[in-house]
Amino acid sequence: MTSKIKPGKGAPYARITGVGGYRPTRVVPNEEILKHIDSSDEWIRSRSGIATRHWAGPEETVAVMAVEAAGKAIADAGLDPEQIGGVIVATVSHFKQTPAIATEIAHKLGAGKPAAFDINAGCAAFGYGLTLAKGMVTEGSAEHVLVIGVERLSDLTDVTDRSTAFLFGDGAGAVVVGPSQEPAMGPSVWGSEGDKSDVISQTVPWDGYRVGDVGQLPVGADGELKFPAIRQEGQAVFRWAVFEMAKVAQQALDAAGVSPADLDVFIPHQANMRIIDSMVKTLKLPEHVTVARDVETTGNTSAASIPLAMERLLATGQAKSGDTALVIGFGAGLAYAATVVTLP
Amino acid sequence: MAATQEEIVAGLAEIVNEIAGIPAEDVQLDKSFTDDLDVDSLSMVEVVVAAEERFDVKIPDDDVKNLKTVGDAADYILKHQA
């Protein structure tokens, strides 16, 4: 018998109601990176815009950083942790296959028994999390949902790889998505291009250390087996990012019915200043649009980069609550997600 | 209609001017992108992407390395344009 099923009753719309960030205490300047690669401060700055990044210490674990950032986001939203009904953690640097780290983070935050899970969509993952959170709030399965982007990419960095050693950083950023009477999150333009899945990837799978051909495993100068790292084909990624992602960003604006003239803030994934500059040009963003350039002092923190940049723009007064912001994440997969949101 | 070498160089000059801010008249056949025109490896990717759009050609990453001078790029486009 097909019974009549009562659907959930969600909020009419969703919005970002709070944001928080955590940056590890140790600041790593380009000089330190140069100990391991043949390069220069000038080259790194001119090709990436990066001057410093933060690398986490032993105590600054994925969970610790996530709880710090999420606690601030919850407070910023004016909520108590028990009111959180969903915890989505976007990360590639949690090294235990199971359980998801989201449950531990939810518990440490003092949330009750929220739905809690991890997602893996590389540098696009924050946008993926936002999209899921919006759906949960408007469909009625949670009233307030935390979306946390957290990375310790220093653990996945081969400091001797010239094409990545200077790029990555660590940190956590979080937002709360909650109910709204007004539309405050546009449609997500998201997707993936799996034909390019090898362009950014982990050097060896974890099970390579168990069953793999030992000759294929990364070995250091001392002959010791090394941890896997993220490797990439820089030019291919750059080409895809500047050419394809500007189109996706434009589609997100169109889908939200927002023109560049109506935009206040642009928060692209903080991968490389050159990608950011190129997108600003291609999108013909007017002068008045504030552009997040957090990559200079934060490096590329993958899933954490957008909420970290958002938090900094608001904290420094470069952006204000109620501003209209275009956000776009893109990276490994290759996956991407863009949307227009009202800032908390 | 396929572009002539002259039209291609003129188009490349506009593109290089737009991306690297180099005066269009400096963009000549014998000029090296990196050494003479201040187009670094990443700007070169942008030049290539713009040229692909403008001249309806595909220039794969592997071929980009071989395009050292404006003349190399013009010849490549002449040969490969649809």
Ligand SMILES: CC(C)(COP(=O)(O)OP(=O)(O)OC[C@H]1O[C@@H](n2cnc3c(N)ncnc32)[C@H](O)[C@@H]1OP(=O)(O)O)[C@@H](O)C(=O)NCCC(=O)NCCS
């Ligand atoms: C990584 C990146 C900065 C490298 O720049 P690039 O121009 O592609 O570098 P290439 O490997 O083509 O090398 C270009 C030149 O710089 C040199 N070079 C490469 N790495 C260098 C380094 N770290 N320091 C100094 N010189 C370097 C090369 O030897 C080469 O010199 P040559 O022309 O004399 O042979 C760039 O590709 C990039 O940022 N891509 C996007 C990556 C990204 O954002 N990924 C994450 C997305 S989520």
